[in-house]
Amino acid sequence: MNLFKRAWWRLRGHLGKTVMLIGLFFVICTLVLSGFLIQSAAARAAESAKSSVGVVATMQLDLNAYLAAGKGSGGDDGQPGMIGADADLRRGLVDKICESSVLAGCNYTKDGVAAPTDQVELHQPVPSPSGQDTTAVDFFKADGVRHLNSVKDFRNGDSKIVSGSGITPDSKSDMVVIEERVAKDNHLEVGDKVKLNANIQHPDGRLGTKETDFVVVGIYKNSTADPGTYVPPMQAPSNQIYVTPDGATRLDGKELSADGGTIQSATFTLRNPDDLGRLKEDAESAGADLNIFPLSVNDRQYKTLVGPINKTADFASLTVWLVAVAGTVILALITASNMRERRKEMGILLSLGEKKRKLLCQHLVEVVACAVLAIGFAAAGSQFIAQGVGDQLLSGQVSSARDSTADQGPGQDLTDPTGGANKEDTPEVEPIDTIDIKLGAGDIGAVGATGLGIAALATIVPGIRVLRLNPRDILTKGD
Template identity: 35%
Template sequence: MLAIFLVICTLLLGGFLLQAAAARQEAGAQRTIGVDVTIRKEGLTPALADRLGALPGVHRYNAEVPVRAGAQGFTPLASKAPGDAAAGDGKGALAVNGVRDSGMLLPFSYGSTKLTSGRGITPEDAGRDVAVIEQRLADENRLKVGDTFRVRSADGERTTPMTVVGVFRDPAREPTVWTPPHQLPGNQLYVPVGTAQKLGEGDREGEGDGAATVSAVVLKIGSPDRARELHARTEELLGKDGFDFRVNDKAYKDQVLPIQRVGTFAGLIVWVIALAGALILGLIVMLQIRERRSELGVLLALGEKKWKLIGQHAVEVAAVALPAVALAALAGSLAGQSAGEALLGREDDKPVSAPRAPDTEMAPPTVRVEPADVGKVAGIALGISLVSTVIPGIGILRLHPRSILTDTA
């Protein structure tokens, strides 16, 4: 009976540990991977973008403000292919991308564009004139992290000094045909949203007809289930018409749904083991009662209460269950981590067809034996003890001492 109880308690504890580990890993995955929601609308301002980013359920957000600018005191890259070098619209040779969080941009998050030195643009850079420039532009002008250069607004009325905080490498090759300077990958740079607004056409406060506006806002939420609520709140801010709302949950489905399936499987294990354990132990107790019928008959003949006899069996089984719980807790603390990694970490070993974002890499599952888990196993074990003794003991309640002794004889 002790061996059977040990197997049952170990499997029960394993199910609870796996459920808890899956829940922790799922919560971590929702924070790091999440679901990206992209919102686009004409005339979207940074103030509205900040209000969208402050909506409940949004873990992280980024606003994008693309503008054109010119160079002052340094030389932008030029197309090496033959063409009309004088052609262009005169708005500047630099493509300036105002962002709040460059780490949320797909080229950076998926690793196709990598930082070679320094760091990217972060929310803490708001109000600062800093820039992340492309490696080719940095090499052409001998710029490095910490250097300062000046950028002229597209209308030529203002110049803004910027400090280089990072250098990135765009994998795109130089075009083989003549290309306007602002479309060259080397002339791309990233700055905070406020800096992009100052460089945009129109007045300095961003209220003129040509003022720089937000082209897109990307919001990171925990799960696809929150997208409907977010859409409703977006309608309250932007109106029901005139905005584009797109949900990208591919990474979430690829990595979070397998974790949820493991958690569901663990919950099923707990129920199956509990029911099977009660059935098996009930049969064992029933056999023991049949073997001890003469003992029961003598005790009943001496005036012992029937419910006390059933209680005696329940206490005996419970006395075996408690050591089994302790041994199961010891086994769980020794082997739980490796078992959790084998089940929850299995999907990471599978090849993927698309590149995985570096910031979506999940830490190995943490499996630890908590007192609450041991308490639940002990409670179920005691419940199994009670069920497995009371149900077979119903037959005792229906017999008389003379019947038991006569049948035994």
């Protein structure tokens, strides 16, 4: 008799057991498919985060590597052990690296100060206390920036240009942007030529000044009001001026080289974290010595974004494995029990000449038929179940991540190789808190393969043990 007919009669004649088997497979396939869907959604979200945020790589001087390389004896005064000009990270070199195709953006800054002159005085609404020496703080804070819009105060709206334009990568080294209170105090307008004092350190340690020419290209307004009490001029927002990195180099009293001025560090935003190797190749091609100026990756933003959803995916992956293993064991026990109940049927069929492998195939067809029906039912409802489960799991992970961040407080980010120096270039981001579940043919194929694999293992393993016996032993021996 055809084994498929026998399988059909068996399934139809024992509807209770058939429904129970389909139900068990439905639960297993639903949980497995939900796990696959959550994993797929998390992978899509992580891939999207790579392109939307990227990873920040920082380039700056590694002093230990510089000294270990036998350099450091080329100081301006010729004394051994002094840091020479080869320790300067040049703006021209960084501009070449910024042309790399793997970058979504780049930035660099240089901190500096400028001493006031008779033409440009500090804004001090409250004079310094009588008898207090303020010589060390009577400066403008002069930040050399590549692009003014990348500065945190301008990015979040605390400062905005009210006249003229800001600093851009094309700005010249003599351009300066000043705050409107300083402009009013000194009767300055856009286009005026001004002089600022550069601070020069002589070889013998003496400090001096040098008048340096600039042109006012922009006037901005900072929303912070003047304090009611005295504060050091350098700490007052009104005394913050912006120049180019080359301009900040001039305010150090240094001459610009063919590669431009010096910068403290540069940040490069990668389109994809996997492109770091390509960026290093481009940097070496541009002439950078990556032993002295290494590229350190800070993927804090990316980890913040995808941390909770990756943990959700890991939990889903663990669930898939646990359900698959537990389902195989449970189904194997059920199949073994059914085979024991059908010992007489198998013994008679074997005594009539039926082959053992056909009997095993009949059992396999019965289980696979139940599995196929269950997979179809699971495919119809798993997307909604996975969406609900995924939302709940992700919500818990996001809440846990936020609580952990709150407990840590605003301490230093140990993943930032700059120690926080470039924090303005990496704005805070919120973790991904939504998961978009989509059912695809690949997911159905994966759960189908898993379900059929479970069915095969759960049938073949106990079936081989039972069918080792001959027909006489099956019919005469008890369980």
